[in-house]
Amino acid sequence: MNKISKWAIIPLLAGTLTFPQLTHAEQSSISVYVDGNKVVFDQNPVIHGDITLVPLRGVFEKLGAKVDWEQATQAVKVAKEDKTITLKKGSKDAFINNILQKLDTEPQLLNNRIMVPLRFISETLDAKVDWNGTTRTITITQPTSTQQTSTNSNSNSSIPKNENSTTLTYNDALQKALAYSYALKNAEKEIDKADESRDDYGEFFRYSEPFGTGNSLEDAQIRQIYLGMLSADDKVRKAKRDLETTKEEITYQVKQAYNDVIQKEASKLYNEKALAVEELNFKLAKVQLTQGVISQVQYDQLANKLDGTKKTLEASEKALSQAKIKLNQLMGVSSNNTYALVDIPAFETMENADVDYQITKTLEKHPTIFELEQAKNLTQKSLDLYTYNSGSIGENYETKRITVSTLGNQIAQTKDSIAQGIRTTYLNIKSLEDQYAILQTNLSNAEKSLQVTKVQYEVGQTTELDLRQKELQLADLQSKITDTIVKLDSLHAVYEKPWVAMGASSTAQ
Numbered sequence: 001m002n003k004i005s006k007w008a009i010i011p012l013l014a015g016t017l018t019f020p021q022l023t024h025a026e027q028s029s030i031s032v033y034v035d036g037n038k039v040v041f042d043q044n045p046v047i048h049g050d051i052t053l054v055p056l057r058g059v060f061e062k063l064g065a066k067v068d069w070e071q072a073t074q075a076v077k078v079a080k081e082d083k084t085i086t087l088k089k090g091s092k093d094a095f096i097n098n099i100l101q102k103l104d105t106e107p108q109l110l111n112n113r114i115m116v117p118l119r120f121i122s123e124t125l126d127a128k129v130d131w132n133g134t135t136r137t138i139t140i141t142q143p144t145s146t147q148q149t150s151t152n153s154n155s156n157s158s159i160p161k162n163e164n165s166t167t168l169t170y171n172d173a174l175q176k177a178l179a180y181s182y183a184l185k186n187a188e189k190e191i192d193k194a195d196e197s198r199d200d201y202g203e204f205f206r207y208s209e210p211f212g213t214g215n216s217l218e219d220a221q222i223r224q225i226y227l228g229m230l231s232a233d234d235k236v237r238k239a240k241r242d243l244e245t246t247k248e249e250i251t252y253q254v255k256q257a258y259n260d261v262i263q264k265e266a267s268k269l270y271n272e273k274a275l276a277v278e279e280l281n282f283k284l285a286k287v288q289l290t291q292g293v294i295s296q297v298q299y300d301q302l303a304n305k306l307d308g309t310k311k312t313l314e315a316s317e318k319a320l321s322q323a324k325i326k327l328n329q330l331m332g333v334s335s336n337n338t339y340a341l342v343d344i345p346a347f348e349t350m351e352n353a354d355v356d357y358q359i360t361k362t363l364e365k366h367p368t369i370f371e372l373e374q375a376k377n378l379t380q381k382s383l384d385l386y387t388y389n390s391g392s393i394g395e396n397y398e399t400k401r402i403t404v405s406t407l408g409n410q411i412a413q414t415k416d417s418i419a420q421g422i423r424t425t426y427l428n429i430k431s432l433e434d435q436y437a438i439l440q441t442n443l444s445n446a447e448k449s450l451q452v453t454k455v456q457y458e459v460g461q462t463t464e465l466d467l468r469q470k471e472l473q474l475a476d477l478q479s480k481i482t483d484t485i486v487k488l489d490s491l492h493a494v495y496e497k498p499w500v501a502m503g504a505s506s507t508a509q
Contacts, residue, residue: 031137034062043113045138051104052131052138053115056087063125063142076107076114077167077342078124084167084340085124087116095344096124099266100478102447168339173331174254180332181250187243194232194239201229214387223385230381234374245367245499250330252493252500257327259486261341264320266482271313273475277468278302278309284465345489349433355426358495359419367499368414376407418498425495429488436484443477450474 030045031038032054041058056076057067065080078085086095092103101124104117121129121140130139178184210223285302288294325335363369383400395403450470456462494501 029136031135032059032140033137034059034140035142043111043115045118046110046115048105048108048115052118053105053108053110054118054121054138056107056114056116058113059121059140060125063121063127063140065125079167079340080125082338082340083125084342086342086344094120094124097265097269097340099262099269100344100481102443104451166339167342170255170258170341170343173258173327174251176331176333177250177254178247180330181246184243184246184250187239187246191236191239191243194236198229198232198236201225201232210385213385215389216387220387223382223387227378227382227385231378234378238371238374241367241370248497249500252497254327254330255493256490257323257330258341258343259345259489260323261320261327262344263483263486264316264323265341266479268313268316268320270472270475270479271309271316273468273472275306275309275313277465277472278306280465280468282306345485347436347485347488348492350426350429350492350495353426355423358426359422362422362498363415363418365497366418368502369411369418372407372411372414376404376411379404379407421498422495425491425498429491429495432484432488432491436481436488439477439481439484443474443481446470446474446477 030047030052032041032045033039039058039062041055043055043058045052045054047053056078060067060078060080063080065078065085068077068079070077076087078087083097084095087107090106092106094101094103103120108115118129118131118138121127126143128139128141130141131137132139210219210226214220214223282302285294285299289296289299324338327339328335328337379400383397383404386397386400388397450467450473453462453467453470457464457467
């Protein structure tokens with residue numbers, strides 16, 4: 001990651017990012033208190049429309065977070081403890097530990113400072129944020145443990161960080177896995193082994209290349225050595241091809257494992273919100289039971305539902321832990337290592353894809369076709385050089401001819417199967433793209449509905465339970481969108497190189 005000093009981040013962003021310019025904002029004095037202490041920023045918070053905006057750097061650093069600029073991805077990275085936040089230019093999309101979350105508005109640029117919605121603070125760093133419109137005061141309060149951590153961080157920067165909790169890019173994970181993989185090491189050794197065998201044949205074969213059929217024991221011996229040398233050549237080519245295939249399979253495995261952690265994090269976040277809703281619902285049920293509004297049976301049903309939601313959350317936490325362990329195993333590091341993953345797969349549409357061309361290109365490179373054609377060509381060569389009256393026992397001419405024909409049929413059948421698989425993968429991709437479009441529409445509607453509910457809640461026109469249920473609906477859609485994007489990312493890899501999925505279960509170590 002290309003990092004610069006956090007103190008220089010915002011001036012640099014002003015010249016680098018194309019954030020909307022904030023020109024019509026109410027900028028009269030707004031006071032800010034963080035954990036009871038008044039804080040003065042070089043750019044005061046402002047009200048833009050009906051949204052209160054605060055300076056990103058000033059607030060986040062005051063809360064103990066680190067702010068960096070990543071040139072390669074044109075993104076602002078915020079990190080605090082085990083949480084990472086990513087913001088990109090011109091987008092309402094924010095990623096919190098790789099989970100998509102929509103901002104109320106795009107980040108704004110004001111006097112060379114990046115301004116973000118006030119509510120974003122509470123939604124990202126779990127701080128309690130209050131706005132007093134009468135006194136024009138913002139109060140930000142962190143959890144007690146976080147306040148202590150933030151104080152320690154600001155007072156003593158020499159305190160060592162947890163080496164087992166850091167950011168991890170996909171490329172870093174891949175390089176670790178490639179360096180660790182025993183399958184890759186063995187594939188490299190197989191090339192050396194095949195080269196040695198080929199050299200032995202080269203030293204032993206002292207004859208001119210035979211042609212046509214033979215008719216004596218001597219002809220049979222010469223042809224046998226020559227065919228052995230051709231087989232050794234094939235093994236060298238296969239070993240080199242296997243090395244590339246192994247790298248491609250590991251690349252796919254790491255991508256799968258990396259994305260699986262992202263999926264499981266999204267699922268866990270949803271289940272956490274679901275539990276919060278059920279706990280609130282059950283709290284209300286206790287009151288309703290004492291007032292006779294609901295029956296004991298209804299109360300028991302809600303209690304069972306709460307218990308089931310807790311178990312679902314526990315299961316999602318275990319699934320996330322297992323996904324992290326699998327990624328660590330691929331990289332050859334301790335299973336206890338934890339990372340904040342920063343490379344979220346992006347949604348990409350497959351427009352104007354030439355499936356027929358993709359099939360042709362794939363068949364030329366597919367390792368299974370490569371091996372079958374090697375076997376067919378070598379068998380055909382042994383048929384062309386067949387020796388009659390050699391006195392040896394082995395396949396006769398007719399059985400070799402049948403073998404060539406059988407291999408030809410097998411190649412044709414395999415090509416048809418691969419072609420059908422590519423077409424099916426393409427259709428699955430297009431289907432998921434349609435699902436993604438529907439989810440995005442539903443997400444937009446859910447965001448609008450949530451905004452209305454937030455306003456209603458702030459003025460006392462709806463309950464906290466209604467608000468949390470709306471937030472849960474949004475989290476559900478965000479989780480489904482993450483799941484869809486990850487599936488698309490996997491299918492794109494399989495579409496380009498179908499063989500990577502075939503060896504995914506056996507190549508890792």
